[in-house]
Amino acid sequence: MALILKEVTKRFGNYTAVDGLNLSIPDREMFGFLGANGAGKTTTFRMILGLLDPTAGKITLDGKAIDYSQSSMIGYLPEERGLYPKLKVVDQIVYLARLRGMKKQAAIKELGYWLERFRIPEYFDNKIEELSKGNQQKIQFIAAVIHRPKLLILDEPFSGLDPVNVELLKDAVIELKNSGTTIVFSSHRMEHVEEMCEYLCIMQKGKPVVHGSLKEIKRSFGKKNLVIHADFDVSYLQSFPGVVKAKQTPEGIYLQITGEEAAHGIFRDIAGKGFVRKFVLEEPSLNDIFIEKAGASYE
Amino acid sequence: MIFSLKRQVLPMNNFFIILFHTYISKLKTKSFIVTTILTAAIMVGLTNMPRIIDFFNEGEENKKVAVIDESGQLFAPLQEQVKGVNKEITLARFEGSVTEAAEQVEDGKFTAILQVELSEGNLPAGTYKAMSMADTALAADLQTGLQQLKSVMASSQLNLTEAQLSQLYEPVAFEKEALEKEAKTEEELNQARGLVYVLLFVIYFSVIMYANMIAMEVATEKSSRVMEILISSVSPIKQMFAKILGIGLLSLTQLAVFLLAGYFSIKQNLASMEGGFFEFFGFGEVPLGTIIYSVVFFILGYFLYATLAAFLGSLVSRIEDVQQMITPMTLLVVAGFMIAMFGLNQPEAPFVTVTSFIPFFTPMLMFLRVGMLNIPLWETALSFAILIGTIIFLAIFGARVYRGGVLMYGKSNSFKDIKRALQLTKKQ
Numbered sequence: 001m002a003l004i005l006k007e008v009t010k011r012f013g014n015y016t017a018v019d020g021l022n023l024s025i026p027d028r029e030m031f032g033f034l035g036a037n038g039a040g041k042t043t044t045f046r047m048i049l050g051l052l053d054p055t056a057g058k059i060t061l062d063g064k065a066i067d068y069s070q071s072s073m074i075g076y077l078p079e080e081r082g083l084y085p086k087l088k089v090v091d092q093i094v095y096l097a098r099l100r101g102m103k104k105q106a107a108i109k110e111l112g113y114w115l116e117r118f119r120i121p122e123y124f125d126n127k128i129e130e131l132s133k134g135n136q137q138k139i140q141f142i143a144a145v146i147h148r149p150k151l152l153i154l155d156e157p158f159s160g161l162d163p164v165n166v167e168l169l170k171d172a173v174i175e176l177k178n179s180g181t182t183i184v185f186s187s188h189r190m191e192h193v194e195e196m197c198e199y200l201c202i203m204q205k206g207k208p209v210v211h212g213s214l215k216e217i218k219r220s221f222g223k224k225n226l227v228i229h230a231d232f233d234v235s236y237l238q239s240f241p242g243v244v245k246a247k248q249t250p251e252g253i254y255l256q257i258t259g260e261e262a263a264h265g266i267f268r269d270i271a272g273k274g275f276v277r278k279f280v281l282e283e284p285s286l287n288d289i290f291i292e293k294a295g296a297s298y299e
Numbered sequence: 300m301i302f303s304l305k306r307q308v309l310p311m312n313n314f315f316i317i318l319f320h321t322y323i324s325k326l327k328t329k330s331f332i333v334t335t336i337l338t339a340a341i342m343v344g345l346t347n348m349p350r351i352i353d354f355f356n357e358g359e360e361n362k363k364v365a366v367i368d369e370s371g372q373l374f375a376p377l378q379e380q381v382k383g384v385n386k387e388i389t390l391a392r393f394e395g396s397v398t399e400a401a402e403q404v405e406d407g408k409f410t411a412i413l414q415v416e417l418s419e420g421n422l423p424a425g426t427y428k429a430m431s432m433a434d435t436a437l438a439a440d441l442q443t444g445l446q447q448l449k450s451v452m453a454s455s456q457l458n459l460t461e462a463q464l465s466q467l468y469e470p471v472a473f474e475k476e477a478l479e480k481e482a483k484t485e486e487e488l489n490q491a492r493g494l495v496y497v498l499l500f501v502i503y504f505s506v507i508m509y510a511n512m513i514a515m516e517v518a519t520e521k522s523s524r525v526m527e528i529l530i531s532s533v534s535p536i537k538q539m540f541a542k543i544l545g546i547g548l549l550s551l552t553q554l555a556v557f558l559l560a561g562y563f564s565i566k567q568n569l570a571s572m573e574g575g576f577f578e579f580f581g582f583g584e585v586p587l588g589t590i591i592y593s594v595v596f597f598i599l600g601y602f603l604y605a606t607l608a609a610f611l612g613s614l615v616s617r618i619e620d621v622q623q624m625i626t627p628m629t630l631l632v633v634a635g636f637m638i639a640m641f642g643l644n645q646p647e648a649p650f651v652t653v654t655s656f657i658p659f660f661t662p663m664l665m666f667l668r669v670g671m672l673n674i675p676l677w678e679t680a681l682s683f684a685i686l687i688g689t690i691i692f693l694a695i696f697g698a699r700v701y702r703g704g705v706l707m708y709g710k711s712n713s714f715k716d717i718k719r720a721l722q723l724t725k726k727q
Contacts, residue, residue, distance in 0.1 A: 012722060012723065013722060046706065049531045050531075051527075051530055051531060051706060052706070052723065068532075068533065068534050071531070071532045071533070074531070074532075076527070076528060076531040076532075078524065078527040078528060078531075080524040080527065081524060082523040082524025082525045082526075082527070082528075083523065083525050084519075084520075084523060084525055085523055087324070091324075095316070095320050096528060096529075096532070098316050099313050099316055099317070099529070099532040099533055100532050101312075140528075143528060144528075
């Protein structure tokens with residue numbers, strides 16, 4: 001389902017949490033939502049879910065305003081993880097699934113499928129408090145997707161998971177996307193967004209500073225990274241024209257340059273000076289873009 | 300994988316899903332089951348109180364008192380008088396010395412010693428000696444007996460005729476009549492007092508207990524962060540009322556268990572217990588009206604305080620802060636109960652009348668007045684109207700606070716948070 005945010009603003013008293021946000025998230029796409037802490041991500045999610053009313057602007061899902069009548073089509077994994085600690089996994093999931101309009105039997109069947117898929121079928125009858133944190137997170141993920149939502153909002157879905165479980169969850173998310181779910185997710189892990197999202201938005205102080213498709217963003221960013229490994233000292237490149245940033249590495253230097261032309265100049269310059277083991281011109285990473293645009297790093 | 304699951308979008312359904320989930324999951328908790336059984340057991344115990352008391356009293360029914368009568372004239376008339384006071388006291392003439400008698404008391408042959416003699420005016424005087432002064436009833440009975448004997452002797456010394464004597468002792472004619480036609484008689488009032496007393500306790504405890512339960516429930520959902528998932532699928536307002544009704548249903552279930560246990564236990568005992576304990580408490584003939592009023596006032600009181608508790612609970616983010624947050628509310632209930640306890644003896648005091656219209660006190664005080672007095676219908680109706688109005692106001696206001704409150708995290712134990720929560724729900 002296509003999700004469109006039009007001039008969405010949210011003010012709390014004098015504080016503006018989200019300021020004139022325009023987003024259009026195409027149907028069946030995976031949309032990455034980035035931003036430093038306090039950039040307005042969670043507030044935006046809460047407005048999309050209808051928990052908060054925007055001060056101004058409009059949010060529509062397939063052209064319709066979002067309200068509780070659509071709750072069976074929406075799935076939400078909040079940033080703060082939480083389930084009823086005293087309730088059994090099955091009771092918990094069935095309760096939450098029923099609130100999303102599922103029948104009890106269907107929910108139990110789906111739960112079986114997901115537990116199997118996440119390799120924890122033995123926890124069907126356990127209380128939540130008896131599960132490890134990672135496994136609790138899987139249960140919560142199941143709670144968000146069990147009713148096969150058409151719009152899925154994932155707030156930091158992979159935080160606190162080990163790499164094996166991250167892969168399990170990532171596969172599940174990609175599969176959901178391929179089966180037609182529109183997914184919006186926020187993450188602190190740039191590589192996850194880079195790997196999974198076609199479209200993204202970087203928020204800063206309630207405003208989108210970068211917005212569009214990943215390729216487009218990288219291209220318009222202009223700057224590129226240059227990795228040089230050489231047998232001779234290349235530290236003088238720090239002050240070479242076209243170099244924005246430089247970082248010494250044990251085997252050479254890592255440069256951020258203004259564009260491909262700058263690389264030409266550097267290549268010509270070092271070519272005669274000695275043996276160069278490695279000379280790689282790289283696309284900028286999302287992390288570079290994020291640091292520059294949002295002025296902060298998570299890594 | 301199944302991709303086309305049947306979707307049933309019936310928003311009203313969610314209300315009942317939450318209601319029954321709250322009800323059933325609470326019903327199944329061990330603490331609920333244990334409390335219910337324990338309280339029911341205590342109720343059966345209380346209603347069997349007379350039997351229990353009698354059971355323990357059986358051993359020492361007959362109290363033997365050694366009477367040392369040096370004059371030789373007092374024993375027989377005293378025995379006569381004491382018999383009239385308490386049949387269970389047996390007097391025995393003791394011929395030995397006081398020391399000998401004391402030894403026999405120590406051996407347990409006698410309960411106490413009563414030394415009687417004729418004093419200066421040729422009137423009886425007595426000294427009571429026992430192992431301890433704990434049994435005040437026995438000493439009092441003996442004293443009464445001796446007092447009566449003294450009166451008889453004194454009047455005969457004054458040479459009063461039999462007729463004069465009976466004139467002197469005839470109790471004054473004193474009849475009480477209420478001018479109001481339907482006012483309760485003294486006897487009825489005593490009965491009502493007992494019943495109202497018990498029902499006031501029930502209202503007091505249950506309002507505190509269930510309001511607490513609601514605040515805890517809300518705070519638990521908030522602190523475990525399950526709240527965000529819940530409110531993303533069901534509106535907070537619907538959720539709040541479903542919860543209040545769910546716990547309300549639970550409270551009615553529990554009270555029904557208590558009522559049944561109490562009713563059958565009393566009914567069983569009633570046959571064997573004519574007069575005494577139960578009649579004092581007004582259980583002889585329970586006025587149906589009072590019971591119905593108590594149920595109505597309980598339900599209204601519950602809604603009032605439950606709404607308050609729900610929105611107060613939504614303001615805290617840690618369970619530990621719940622008690623602090625709802626303390627002002629608890630104090631309101633306690634204050635109402637205190638006034639009600641005072642009002643039991645003076646239900647007509649202007650103070651009680653005025654406070655019975657304050658909605659937070661109405662459930663207890665207006666019930667007290669309805670149960671004990673014969674108050675005009677308009678007063679009851681007015682208090683109902685104020686109470687229901689307040690409940691509606693609190694529900695609307697509470698729902699708005701709740702909606703914002705459940706999204707608020709961080710340090711939160713001041714009433715400033717109510718303002719913050721309201722701000723969250725506003726558009727501007």
